[in-house]
Amino acid sequence: MPEKTYDHQQIEMKWYERWRDAALYRAEVDRTRPKFYVLEMLPYPSGTLHMGHLRNYTIGDALARYKWMRGFNVLHPMGWDAFGLPAENAAIARGLHPRDWTRANIEEMTGTLRRYAFSYDWSREISTCEPEYYHWNQWFFLKMLERGLAYRKKALVNWCPECATVLANEQVVDGCCWRHGLVAVEQRELEQWFLRITAYMEELLADINRLEGVWPDRVLAMQRNWIGRSEGTEADFRLESTGQPVRVFTTRVDTIFGATCVMLAPEHPLVGEIGPREQERAKGLIDLRGRKDLAGLEKEGFFTGRYAINPYNGERLPVWIANFVLMEYGTGAIMAVPAHDQRDFEFCRKYGIEVRPVIRPVDGALADADTMTDAFVDDGVVENSGEFSGLASAEARRRMTAKAEAGGFGKAAITWRLKDWGISRQRYWGTPIPVIHCERCGIVPAPESELPVRLPLDIRITGRGRSPLENVPEFINVACPACRGQARRESDTMDTFIDSSWYFYRYCDPRNPRAPFDPDVIDYWFQIDQYIGGIEHAILHLIYSRFFCKVMRDLGLVRHSEPVKNLFTQGMVLKDGVAMSKSAGNVVGADAMAEKYGADTGRLFVLFAAPPEKELEWQETGAEGMYRFLGRTCRFVTRNIERARAGAAGSPDADRKALRKLHQTVRKVTQDLETRWHFNTSIAAVMELMNELHALESELSGAVLAEASEKVVLLLGPFIPYLTEELWEELGRQGPVFRQPWPTYNPELAREEEAEIVIQVNGKLRGRFLAPFGASREELEQRALAHDKIRSFLAGKQVVKVIVVPDKLVNVVVR
RNA sequence: GCGGAUGUGGCGAAACUGGCAGACGCGCCAGCCUUAGGAGCUGGUGGCCGUAAGGCCGUGGAGGUUCAAGUCCUCUCAUCCGCACCA
Secondary structure, eight states: OOOOOOOHHHHHHHHHHHHTTSOTTOOOOOTTSOEEEEEEEOOOOSSOOBHHHHHHHHHHHHHHHHHHHTTOEEEOOOOGGGOSHHHHHHHHHHTOOHHHHHHHHHHHHHHHHHHHHOSOOGGGTOOTTSHHHHHHHHHHHHHHHHTTSEEEEEEEEEEETTTTEEEOGGGEETTEESSSTTOBOEEEEEEEEEEOGGGGHHHHHHHHTTOOSOOOHHHHHHHHHHHOOEEEEEEEEEETTTOOEEEEEESOGGGGGGOOEEEEOTTOHHHHHHOHHHHHHHHHHHHHHOSSOGGGOOOOEEEEEEEEEOTTTOOEEEEEEETTOOTTSTTSEEEEOGGGOHHHHHHHHHHTOOOOOOEEOTTSOOOOTTTOOSOOOSOOEEOSOGGGTTOBHHHHHHHHHHHHHHHTSEEEEEEOOOOOEEOEEOOSSSOBOOEEEETTTEEEEOOGGGOOOOOOSSOOOOOSSSOGGGGOHHHHEEEOTTTOSEEEEOOOEEOTHHHHHHHHHHTTSTTOSSSSOOHHHHHHHOSEEEEEEOGGGTTTHHHHHHHHHHHHHHTTSOSOSOSEEEEEEOOOEEETTEEOOTTTTOOOBHHHHHHHTOHHHHHHHHHHSSOTTSOEEOOHHHHHHHHHHHHHHHHHHHHTHHHHHHTOOOOHHHHHHHHHHHHHHHHHHHHHHHHSOOHHHHHHHHHHHHHHHHHHGGGOOHHHHHHHHHHHHHHHTTTOHHHHHHHHHHTTOOSOGGGSOOOOOOHHHHSOSEEEEEEEETTEEEEEEEEETTOOHHHHHHHHHHOHHHHHHHTTOOEEEEEEETTTEEEEEEO
């Protein structure tokens, strides 16, 4: 029987055609079986689909196939169409209607993607860009509005001039738009819709510590940081002139006797009351501040001529306005304690304000104000602080806070960094916010029966910063649902992160016309067992979706509080040391890859070259190596089919060796995939097996060849769907590989006959010998000491001790 | 500054609870086969010394624990990432 050369083009097209419309990963739900829900956050493919995009897909797919073979019900939809955003961009660029573009895009993209993915394309059932989906966005919005979780207010918001829309805080990266790297975000004051994510911030923070599954520390740290809880004390410093309180927030109230001035943010409301000149100068500070890189900014400020009274000691402190004090954080005012805060120190030294140490190190003396060069910022012992002198910092904080509460001039306070989620966008593409503005009735929610509020299809996209919806009278002009008078429909649309916050719920029940989903169905599939994605979603999507989950729970829709059990962040794919991305212009296109070596080679390389959490430097030569391996495997299996079938005889010795390696490999791959996803070592193990099989090939019996071929195909099934499918058919077997049971191993066959015992002298490898498993310590010791080579090392020395690790090694300690 | 990681051959990386460092692959070298090969096959490949047998060194660095350390402890250096005048 001639061997078959590996023709990836032919094989992959054949199986792609055959499987393209099959719902491969849609489980016929048998609730008695265990379930596995794996999902990837694909970066939305707004351009060329490249190997960087496909990496997380490949990981998830391998896992899904493996779980399936292990007898799980698997839900494994493609996650990529969750965002409407790229559709809008491209529509503007191409002058196409977004809706058409989205459909065209789906067809265009899924050609390659599906050739890689080999799984069910759920984007055919759900596109978040369409009314069937945004109906339920609107429904959620109304529920939140009812509960006060959605509200509208005038606020200073981030504005991306390139997108011509507002952005949420989470979507501003380094002062720039997350989508337009170099475009600086401006601040504008606008009426905006917000979701009250802060209502859940305590829970969002607390639950980080309660996640049962595995989340990367990095992501947890980023979320903690972003939520930014900080415990401290608020205290009022009264203005000497008017008696008006200036409330400050501090985490170090124990240093308050060292306060030597009070500082206001330039935007602080009190600035206006102090005087027009001061207001003018404060404005100057704001402008100087610019919009980027606050950290590198030179500290500037000025004295207002006013004084405020320290409530703890009655001291009269000058009131300053300083550019580094932020209105958005705390109360917008601080007390400056230059001796114990580095920023205050720098500011006060610059302007000649007194530095007064009041905390000394536990085992040291108070610093000298004149000679200190840096603030002493650690906790210590409080000095020169009236009744609190001599206390440790922590204790002083407690007592001083208590005093403020008792005296009515302050309280313990917790400050959060997290702000409410601004969801208004002045884009066309997005879910219309379902409210109506009526002059008489105010803001009136659209009646639930009228959902979905549909986007008009006939629009012109201007990119001018006002929603194009405002120019569509049929959309804008409506009757007020309450009074029937003339009213205007809200023209803002929702942030598309709303879509992505719950799309994975809808995947479980995509056609439900009555509700976002059936809670019973959700109950079976959720939580997501394994979510896979890039680190870039650590604070955006992953906080929003956690928030959404808690809201849905409080609406009685779901019974869990966290959507994702285990989160995995895969490493980026680099090309020449830079993350593969369209903007960097260094992509290895999936099309080109599939053309040249095939999707199987691409998948295998991505899985083999590095463990999934690590970054992966793309190397063409590495892919070639994988291609060679596939070719060798293909030829080996096909050229032995005849001999296997004929049941040819072979050498028992070679058979035994081959079977041992085979069963060891099944064990190793199973362990590697079960406990940790070490795809790379799994694949390496199969390669080792193939090397051994090649070496023994001519001596193997038909039966062993048959068993080996079959198991190799099954072991590789999760990684290289096309070739294994083809070989499975060549072997005369029926049905998709991933519906076969995972191969089993026989521990008896896998066992080595003899143990190789290593002999060390003083911990250094000096020799080795074979011994039966389970040999006694005494026997091993004796044989080691009798070993020729060891004897030469022992000559003239005294054996102090012999350590024996059964079946492993003997270490002889000599002097 | 705060927080999170990561350091092993020429390269990507292995090494499960401390027990043979470098599996597997790439690259490179030699050979075979071929009209030819950017195809296939065989062998070699951490460094230094040695014709060889063999020896010494070797997991960022310095100490320590141990019969035994890439793995545990202490300190330190370097790189990457996230946040950042957050009071």
